[in-house]
Amino acid sequence: METPGITKDRLKASMRFCIMVALLSKGSSGLVCFTTVESLDLGCxxxxxxxxxxxxxxxxxxTKTQGDPWQDVAWCVWVSSRSCDISHAFSNFELYNMIRLGVHRDPSSTVWIEPRKFDYSDFKYSPPSVTVSLREEQLLVKVQFPCAANRRCSVERCCPITQLIDPWTTVTVYNNLNRSQFQSRTVWTQEIVSYVEFSGLAPGQNYCAVANFSFPTFSIAASPKSAPQCVVTVSKSGERKTFNF
Structure with missing residues (x-):
């Protein structure tokens, strides 16, 4: 008669064996594929x-968007290449978007590799550009956003990413002669361009503005800062200059 300890040991060994069989069965096709996603300005x-x-x-x-079935990417069906630009396959970045690769072993057999997500954690952006101008006692900063690669946009024209998402845009204005003097504002951009005004500037000083933006509610998906644009506020002589860097 077996002792309880030996019975438990055999039961554990049996369970480990079953788990190993299950893992081997899952990989029994012998097919291994590695997939990566590169994203710039909402492209994929x-x-x-x-x-x-x-x-x-x-x-x-x-590809699959939350609530929809899997759909073929029309230009990447039965291809022999090792890449596929699927930028035009996605249009709603607030929902879950998934991608999967199918490997055709023969005309009647397709092996689907485990799907992977496409979301804000994959996003990388080009920096925006800024333009500065003085209006009486205020500094106006205009922020323009990079073009997006998406099916809503034609290849002949620029479609700013703000036509696809409403980013948080942060603009910082600083005194170029004393960097400890600065102002920063963050706005929710819902237009093609963003305008941010600053006041309380000292006369005869060189002020510079920089901006960057991030995916709504996810600061991890943020752009680099723009190149600075600078302007000298009106001095006693009434002169002012604008500098582009």
Whole structure:
């Protein structure tokens, strides 16, 4: 008669064996693919590498937006390339977006690699640009945003990312001769460009403005700062100059 301790040890070993079998079964196809996503200004480029696939293997890419079924990316069906630009496949970045790669082993067999998400954690942005001007006692900063790669935009014209998302835009104005003197404002941008006004500037000083923006509610997906644009406030002589850096 077996002792309780031995019975428990055998039960644990049996469970470990079952888990190993399950893991081996999951990978029994022998197919391994590595996928990466590159994103700039809301674009999306999927790259993949399937080291053990035949050189003649073809692939299909599908996307899925929250609430919708999987759909083929029309220009990446049965392709032999190792990348697919799917920037035009997504339009709503507030919902969950998914991507998956299908590997065609033969005309009747497709192996789907585990899907991966596409969201704010993948986003990278180009910096915005700023223009500064003086209006009496106020400094007006105009922020322009980079063009987006998306199906809502034609390739012939610039479609600012603010047509696709409403970012938080932070503008900082500082005294170029005394960096400890600065003002910073963050606004929620819902227009193609953003205008931010600053007051309380001293006369005859060189003030510079920089700006950056981030995906709504997720500061982790933030752009680099713009190049500074500077202007000298009106001095006693009434002169002023604008500097571009």
């Amino acid at each position: 480029l999927l790259r993949w590498d399937c080291p053990h696939a035949s050189p003649n293997t073809t692939y299909t890419v599908q």
